[in-house]
Amino acid sequence: MIKVQNLTKAFGPKIAVNDISFSVEKGEVLGFLGPNGAGKSTTMRMVTGFIPPSGGTIRVGSFDVAQNPIEAKRLVGYLPENAPLYTDMTVYGFLSFAAEIRGLTGEAKKKAVFRSVELCFLENVLHQSIDTLSKGYRHRTCFAQAIIHDPQVLIMDEPTDGLDPNQKHEVRTLIRRMGEKKAIIFSTHILEEVEAACTRAIIIDRGRIVANGTPDELKQKGETAGAICVRLPGVPAAVATQKLGQIPQARKVQVLKEADSSVLVRVFPQARTANGELARSVFALAVAESWKLEELHTEEGRLDEVFRTITLPDTTKEVK
């Protein structure tokens, strides 16, 4: 549904998006991750046809965004960053306007508005002026506008920003549910959101894609992915470190917690260690040494760790 190739955007001398390519199919939810100033919003603005790219092509459905902007925009619903709204309108007035612009009239328009209102839980504020709404309601109103024409493509810039935990959960559930039938892109800097709602994620840093894969694949890139954690009661830390370090598949041993009664140790695998091999060796060692094992598990790796290792902090400052 969405195909982006070699997309580039320069603001004067500053390159905000640098040669990005990706594609999203129906049934996929793509998460855009990246620190502030990475170029997420700029990319989305180009895909939605708001700003023209400096280079590269974008196709939405069968339309090129540069050549057939109107046709492409018809397929897209967009929730911009900070959910901008016409504050001088009522929720109903605003949604009717959005429906009208999408070519809906009469009964169809009414139906579309009420479907959106229901999906976004806006019944209570339907005839309230937008400038009197709380932030959560504003966000949902803008969200309702984005889905009013049941678009095939949905693009959302930080859709859960500023919502309380319950609302965040609702929005994520909604995204995941809609993702079954649409092509969705959303950006976030909340990592748990990626695990909760995405089928695939892209990490962007300083305008470039630095990682692209399913949340599980990305987690594998983490430093601790595949490491073995063991809790050994009654073994001195020094002894544990020394013995575990002698396992051929172990690269490094790290003491995580040292208490009187037990020690918690993490063993990192060598680069080419098959799944489970290190765990078996650790277990064999424990048996040979007659250590009592209280805990043994393989770490999955954590997204925030991946994120930290492959992106630089504070992109904006670094570039300027």
Place this chain on the structure above:
Amino acid sequence: MNALNNIKSIAKRELTGYFASPVAYVFIVIFLLLTGFFTFMVGGFFERGDASLMAFFLWHPWLYLFLVPAVGMRLWSEERRLGTMELLLTMPITSWQAIVGKFLASWLFLLLALVLTFPVVVTVKYLGSPDMGVIICGYVGSVLLAGGYLSISCMTSSLTRNQVVSFILSVVVCLFLILAGWPPVTRMLEEWAPAWLVQSVANFSVMTHFDAFQKGVLDSRDVLFFLLVIGFSLFSTSVILRSHRAG
């Protein structure tokens, strides 16, 4: 057809926005009070002793100088400040449709304010037998004048997200368009500039082109002048908006 529907939807949205706040009503009241004040107190409507609206239309270029930018200043600056421009221009419409729709809405609003000055017409009608042709011609001129100023405000509002800046810029440009052909200024200019130069500068002035309407002369060149001002300003608006988006 599609384009017209889009323009209609945008204009409708804009107009409902105006009337959702008291600002629109306050504006109309001020507009009516000021026209009344200038017509009857300053213009000497009754002292003139003739049944015409000369005293009424005479002040419009000056009155509109402040009132029209007050309506137009928010057109695009507010869209930029709120970020709704991003919403609007990612909908399946062209930026032309958005510009024209918003412009027409505010023009219609000014037209409404002008329609509400009908008691003045009733008054002259009651007091004497005015030439209705001249009055209608005057109104046509006034509507075009308002449209011209408004398109300039539309352009200046696209330059900034600050309404005050937009207002001031607009007043300055409109003031220039008045002064270039205002008799006291042209007389002064004639003392040191050749007549042909003064005349060509005056041709860019709204005064030169508004004058004939008041006298009941509907000249296609005057109409064309205002339509060109509107066309040019709206075109500039689209260029400015495009360059903003391109960064």
